[in-house]
Amino acid sequence: YFTKLMADLTEAKTLVPNNLTDINRATKLAVTGLQARVALYMNNWVAAETFASEYITAIPLSPIAQFGGIWTDANTNELAMRIVRGTSIRIGSLFRGTSANPANIGTITWLPSDKLWNSYDQVNDVRFAAYFKTEPLLVAPRPNRLINKYAGGTYGSSLENVANGKVFRTGEMYLIRAEARAEQDKFTGANSAESDLNTLRAARINGYVPVVLGSKAQAITEILNERFKELAYEGHRFWDLKRKGFPVVRDASDAPNTNSVTLPANDFRFLLPIPNSEVQANPIIQQNPGYF
Numbered sequence: 001y002f003t004k005l006m007a008d009l010t011e012a013k014t015l016v017p018n019n020l021t022d023i024n025r026a027t028k029l030a031v032t033g034l035q036a037r038v039a040l041y042m043n044n045w046v047a048a049e050t051f052a053s054e055y056i057t058a059i060p061l062s063p064i065a066q067f068g069g070i071w072t073d074a075n076t077n078e079l080a081m082r083i084v085r086g087t088s089i090r091i092g093s094l095f096r097g098t099s100a101n102p103a104n105i106g107t108i109t110w111l112p113s114d115k116l117w118n119s120y121d122q123v124n125d126v127r128f129a130a131y132f133k134t135e136p137l138l139v140a141p142r143p144n145r146l147i148n149k150y151a152g153g154t155y156g157s158s159l160e161n162v163a164n165g166k167v168f169r170t171g172e173m174y175l176i177r178a179e180a181r182a183e184q185d186k187f188t189g190a191n192s193a194e195s196d197l198n199t200l201r202a203a204r205i206n207g208y209v210p211v212v213l214g215s216k217a218q219a220i221t222e223i224l225n226e227r228f229k230e231l232a233y234e235g236h237r238f239w240d241l242k243r244k245g246f247p248v249v250r251d252a253s254d255a256p257n258t259n260s261v262t263l264p265a266n267d268f269r270f271l272l273p274i275p276n277s278e279v280q281a282n283p284i285i286q287q288n289p290g291y292f
Contacts (some may be wrong), residue, residue: 013032024084040179113251150233
């Protein structure tokens with residue numbers, strides 16, 4: 001499947017516009033971003049590094065002072081493709097309800113986990129303020145931590161929760177290249193996982209002090225943790241854990257009981273059951289392992 005997908009992307013790259021004048025549609029660089037992502041999933045580290053480098057060369061990281069503007073749609077820094085959304089499809093409503101007025105923010109659909117919330121330098125990391133908000137209008141027992149990444153306009157406005165989808169970003173490409181380099185044992189020094197990780201963090205964290213990575217294993221851990229923070233609510237975390245064969249590990253405060261703190265690596269629950277109606281309709285279908 002992935003081999004055929006890469007072949008399609010290679011052909012598509014010759015057919016789409018080779019410019020960034022209209023990022024509302026697929027461009028050559030958007031195809032490059034997808035090639036980098038697919039190569040990562042294939043464990044094709046050389047290709048992942050090559051395609052991510054092609055993207056990074058074309059579109060630099062956002063200046064740190066402008067990073068928040070990516071999420072308010074004040075700028076299109078780092079983007080090779082976006083999905084324009086209007087009032088009929090409000091991305092923000094996936095994560096929090098739409099309020100009728102500032103005093104009634106509505107239902108919180110998703111509550112940021114303590115593990116994610118506490119993983120940021122909340123003073124110096126510009127991602128924290130761009131992605132989250134502590135809402136003083138919400139008082140106990142209602143939780144006051146909101147996902148702010150796709151907030152759109154102000155409470156009660158027609159553009160509340162209206163934000164464009166960011167399909168490919170330079171930040172992701174740095175992390176793809178860092179992982180690809182680490183997997184090739186290029187974890188420290190120039191043109192390494194270490195240099196990519198430090199470059200990305202310096203573009204996100206005021207006063208950042210570069211790290212020195214001492215091993216491939218440390219590099220992979222740091223990169224996966226950085227993907228956890230950089231790509232929060234962009235649909236990557238579950239697949240990162242699954243493709244790397246890592247467990248889901250929650251903080252105790254995020255789990256309803258001690259039995260649900262950890263989902264072991266490669267547990268059958270990483271796959272959902274096939275609906276019984278589908279199994280009954282087609283006797284050839286075999287239920288996924290672990291379900292009856």
